[in-house]
Amino acid sequence: KAARTDLEMYVAVLNTQKSVLQDETDAVNVELQDVCHLLEDEKQSHEALKQTWQMANDQFLESQRLMMMDLRRMEGVLTTEQQRQIAELQQKDEVREAQERKVKQLEEKREKQEKEQEERRKLSQSRLEKEKNGSLEGSMGDYPSTSGSAHQME
Structure with a gap:
Protein backbone atom coordinates (compact mmCIF):
# COMPACT_ATOMS: atom_id res chain seq x y z
CA LYS A 1 0.00 0.00 0.00
CA LEU A 78 26.55 83.04 -74.07
CA THR A 79 29.05 85.29 -75.78
CA THR A 80 32.72 84.37 -75.89
CA GLU A 81 33.45 86.99 -73.22
CA GLN A 82 30.75 85.60 -70.93
CA GLN A 83 32.11 82.07 -71.43
CA ARG A 84 35.62 83.32 -70.57
CA GLN A 85 34.28 84.96 -67.40
CA ILE A 86 32.49 81.75 -66.40
CA ALA A 87 35.67 79.73 -66.95
CA GLU A 88 37.57 82.25 -64.83
CA LEU A 89 35.00 82.02 -62.02
CA GLN A 90 35.06 78.22 -62.17
CA GLN A 91 38.85 78.26 -61.88
CA LYS A 92 38.63 80.58 -58.85
CA ASP A 93 36.05 78.26 -57.28
CA GLU A 94 38.32 75.26 -57.82
CA VAL A 95 41.26 77.09 -56.23
CA ARG A 96 39.09 78.14 -53.26
CA GLU A 97 37.76 74.58 -52.81
CA ALA A 98 41.32 73.20 -52.94
CA GLN A 99 42.36 75.71 -50.28
CA GLU A 100 39.38 74.77 -48.11
CA ARG A 101 40.28 71.08 -48.41
CA LYS A 102 43.87 71.87 -47.47
CA VAL A 103 42.73 73.90 -44.43
CA LYS A 104 40.43 71.06 -43.37
CA GLN A 105 43.26 68.53 -43.72
CA LEU A 106 45.58 70.73 -41.68
CA GLU A 107 42.94 71.20 -38.97
CA GLU A 108 42.36 67.45 -38.79
CA LYS A 109 46.12 66.87 -38.59
CA ARG A 110 46.44 69.47 -35.82
CA GLU A 111 43.54 67.92 -33.86
CA LYS A 112 45.12 64.48 -34.23
CA GLN A 113 48.47 65.80 -33.00
CA GLU A 114 46.79 67.51 -30.04
CA LYS A 115 45.01 64.28 -29.10
CA GLU A 116 48.25 62.32 -29.36
CA GLN A 117 50.06 64.93 -27.28
CA GLU A 118 47.31 64.82 -24.62
CA GLU A 119 47.48 61.01 -24.55
CA ARG A 120 51.28 61.13 -24.15
CA ARG A 121 50.90 63.70 -21.35
CA LYS A 122 48.34 61.53 -19.54
CA LEU A 123 50.51 58.44 -19.99
CA SER A 124 53.55 60.30 -18.67
CA GLN A 125 51.56 61.63 -15.71
CA SER A 126 50.24 58.15 -14.99
CA ARG A 127 53.78 56.75 -15.03
CA LEU A 128 54.98 59.47 -12.67
CA GLU A 129 52.13 58.74 -10.26
CA LYS A 130 52.87 55.01 -10.38
CA GLU A 131 56.56 55.64 -9.76
CA LYS A 132 55.70 58.05 -6.95
CA ASN A 133 53.29 55.55 -5.36
CA GLY A 134 55.79 52.75 -5.85
CA SER A 135 58.58 54.71 -4.17
CA LEU A 136 56.27 55.63 -1.28
CA GLU A 137 55.33 52.00 -0.77
CA GLY A 138 58.98 51.00 -0.89
CA SER A 139 59.99 53.60 1.67
CA MET A 140 57.02 52.76 3.92
CA GLY A 141 58.38 49.24 4.27
CA ASP A 142 61.42 50.60 6.14
CA TYR A 143 59.30 51.88 9.04
CA PRO A 144 57.55 49.74 11.64
CA SER A 145 53.81 49.39 11.36
CA THR A 146 51.80 51.88 13.41
CA SER A 147 48.97 49.43 14.02
CA GLY A 148 50.91 47.54 16.70
CA SER A 149 52.56 50.55 18.29
CA ALA A 150 49.43 51.78 20.08
CA HIS A 151 49.08 48.45 21.85
CA GLN A 152 52.72 48.50 22.85
CA MET A 153 52.31 51.86 24.57
CA GLU A 154 49.49 50.57 26.79
Whole structure:
Protein backbone atom coordinates (compact mmCIF):
# COMPACT_ATOMS: atom_id res chain seq x y z
CA LYS A 1 0.00 0.00 0.00
CA ALA A 2 2.89 2.40 0.77
CA ALA A 3 4.43 1.62 -2.61
CA ARG A 4 1.16 2.53 -4.32
CA THR A 5 1.02 5.84 -2.43
CA ASP A 6 4.64 6.55 -3.37
CA LEU A 7 3.87 5.72 -7.00
CA GLU A 8 0.81 7.98 -7.01
CA MET A 9 2.87 10.82 -5.52
CA TYR A 10 5.61 10.25 -8.10
CA VAL A 11 3.04 10.36 -10.94
CA ALA A 12 1.51 13.52 -9.46
CA VAL A 13 4.97 15.17 -9.31
CA LEU A 14 5.68 14.14 -12.91
CA ASN A 15 2.32 15.49 -14.06
CA THR A 16 3.01 18.77 -12.26
CA GLN A 17 6.44 19.01 -13.88
CA LYS A 18 4.91 18.19 -17.26
CA SER A 19 2.29 20.89 -16.76
CA VAL A 20 4.91 23.47 -15.76
CA LEU A 21 7.11 22.58 -18.73
CA GLN A 22 4.13 22.74 -21.07
CA ASP A 23 3.23 26.21 -19.73
CA GLU A 24 6.83 27.36 -20.22
CA THR A 25 6.84 25.92 -23.75
CA ASP A 26 3.61 27.73 -24.57
CA ALA A 27 4.99 31.00 -23.20
CA VAL A 28 8.21 30.61 -25.22
CA ASN A 29 6.20 29.82 -28.37
CA VAL A 30 4.06 32.94 -27.87
CA GLU A 31 7.20 35.02 -27.36
CA LEU A 32 8.78 33.47 -30.46
CA GLN A 33 5.71 34.33 -32.52
CA ASP A 34 5.82 37.91 -31.23
CA VAL A 35 9.49 38.20 -32.16
CA CYS A 36 8.79 36.74 -35.62
CA HIS A 37 5.97 39.27 -36.15
CA LEU A 38 8.25 42.11 -35.04
CA LEU A 39 10.97 40.89 -37.39
CA GLU A 40 8.52 40.69 -40.29
CA ASP A 41 7.24 44.21 -39.52
CA GLU A 42 10.81 45.46 -39.38
CA LYS A 43 11.60 43.83 -42.74
CA GLN A 44 8.54 45.46 -44.32
CA SER A 45 9.44 48.85 -42.85
CA HIS A 46 12.99 48.48 -44.10
CA GLU A 47 11.81 47.57 -47.59
CA ALA A 48 9.39 50.53 -47.67
CA LEU A 49 12.15 52.87 -46.53
CA LYS A 50 14.48 51.45 -49.14
CA GLN A 51 11.90 52.05 -51.87
CA THR A 52 11.29 55.60 -50.63
CA TRP A 53 15.00 56.37 -50.71
CA GLN A 54 15.30 54.87 -54.19
CA MET A 55 12.40 57.00 -55.47
CA ALA A 56 13.89 60.13 -53.89
CA ASN A 57 17.28 59.32 -55.39
CA ASP A 58 15.75 58.76 -58.83
CA GLN A 59 13.87 62.07 -58.62
CA PHE A 60 17.03 63.88 -57.55
CA LEU A 61 19.04 62.40 -60.41
CA GLU A 62 16.33 63.32 -62.91
CA SER A 63 16.21 66.91 -61.63
CA GLN A 64 20.01 67.08 -61.86
CA ARG A 65 19.89 65.80 -65.45
CA LEU A 66 17.27 68.42 -66.39
CA MET A 67 19.29 71.20 -64.73
CA MET A 68 22.40 70.16 -66.63
CA MET A 69 20.45 70.26 -69.91
CA ASP A 70 19.21 73.76 -69.05
CA LEU A 71 22.73 74.83 -68.14
CA ARG A 72 24.13 73.57 -71.47
CA ARG A 73 21.39 75.42 -73.36
CA MET A 74 22.23 78.63 -71.49
CA GLU A 75 25.95 78.19 -72.10
CA GLY A 76 25.21 77.81 -75.81
CA VAL A 77 23.79 81.33 -76.06
CA LEU A 78 26.55 83.04 -74.07
CA THR A 79 29.05 85.29 -75.78
CA THR A 80 32.72 84.37 -75.89
CA GLU A 81 33.45 86.99 -73.22
CA GLN A 82 30.75 85.60 -70.93
CA GLN A 83 32.11 82.07 -71.43
CA ARG A 84 35.62 83.32 -70.57
CA GLN A 85 34.28 84.96 -67.40
CA ILE A 86 32.49 81.75 -66.40
CA ALA A 87 35.67 79.73 -66.95
CA GLU A 88 37.57 82.25 -64.83
CA LEU A 89 35.00 82.02 -62.02
CA GLN A 90 35.06 78.22 -62.17
CA GLN A 91 38.85 78.26 -61.88
CA LYS A 92 38.63 80.58 -58.85
CA ASP A 93 36.05 78.26 -57.28
CA GLU A 94 38.32 75.26 -57.82
CA VAL A 95 41.26 77.09 -56.23
CA ARG A 96 39.09 78.14 -53.26
CA GLU A 97 37.76 74.58 -52.81
CA ALA A 98 41.32 73.20 -52.94
CA GLN A 99 42.36 75.71 -50.28
CA GLU A 100 39.38 74.77 -48.11
CA ARG A 101 40.28 71.08 -48.41
CA LYS A 102 43.87 71.87 -47.47
CA VAL A 103 42.73 73.90 -44.43
CA LYS A 104 40.43 71.06 -43.37
CA GLN A 105 43.26 68.53 -43.72
CA LEU A 106 45.58 70.73 -41.68
CA GLU A 107 42.94 71.20 -38.97
CA GLU A 108 42.36 67.45 -38.79
CA LYS A 109 46.12 66.87 -38.59
CA ARG A 110 46.44 69.47 -35.82
CA GLU A 111 43.54 67.92 -33.86
CA LYS A 112 45.12 64.48 -34.23
CA GLN A 113 48.47 65.80 -33.00
CA GLU A 114 46.79 67.51 -30.04
CA LYS A 115 45.01 64.28 -29.10
CA GLU A 116 48.25 62.32 -29.36
CA GLN A 117 50.06 64.93 -27.28
CA GLU A 118 47.31 64.82 -24.62
CA GLU A 119 47.48 61.01 -24.55
CA ARG A 120 51.28 61.13 -24.15
CA ARG A 121 50.90 63.70 -21.35
CA LYS A 122 48.34 61.53 -19.54
CA LEU A 123 50.51 58.44 -19.99
CA SER A 124 53.55 60.30 -18.67
CA GLN A 125 51.56 61.63 -15.71
CA SER A 126 50.24 58.15 -14.99
CA ARG A 127 53.78 56.75 -15.03
CA LEU A 128 54.98 59.47 -12.67
CA GLU A 129 52.13 58.74 -10.26
CA LYS A 130 52.87 55.01 -10.38
CA GLU A 131 56.56 55.64 -9.76
CA LYS A 132 55.70 58.05 -6.95
CA ASN A 133 53.29 55.55 -5.36
CA GLY A 134 55.79 52.75 -5.85
CA SER A 135 58.58 54.71 -4.17
CA LEU A 136 56.27 55.63 -1.28
CA GLU A 137 55.33 52.00 -0.77
CA GLY A 138 58.98 51.00 -0.89
CA SER A 139 59.99 53.60 1.67
CA MET A 140 57.02 52.76 3.92
CA GLY A 141 58.38 49.24 4.27
CA ASP A 142 61.42 50.60 6.14
CA TYR A 143 59.30 51.88 9.04
CA PRO A 144 57.55 49.74 11.64
CA SER A 145 53.81 49.39 11.36
CA THR A 146 51.80 51.88 13.41
CA SER A 147 48.97 49.43 14.02
CA GLY A 148 50.91 47.54 16.70
CA SER A 149 52.56 50.55 18.29
CA ALA A 150 49.43 51.78 20.08
CA HIS A 151 49.08 48.45 21.85
CA GLN A 152 52.72 48.50 22.85
CA MET A 153 52.31 51.86 24.57
CA GLU A 154 49.49 50.57 26.79
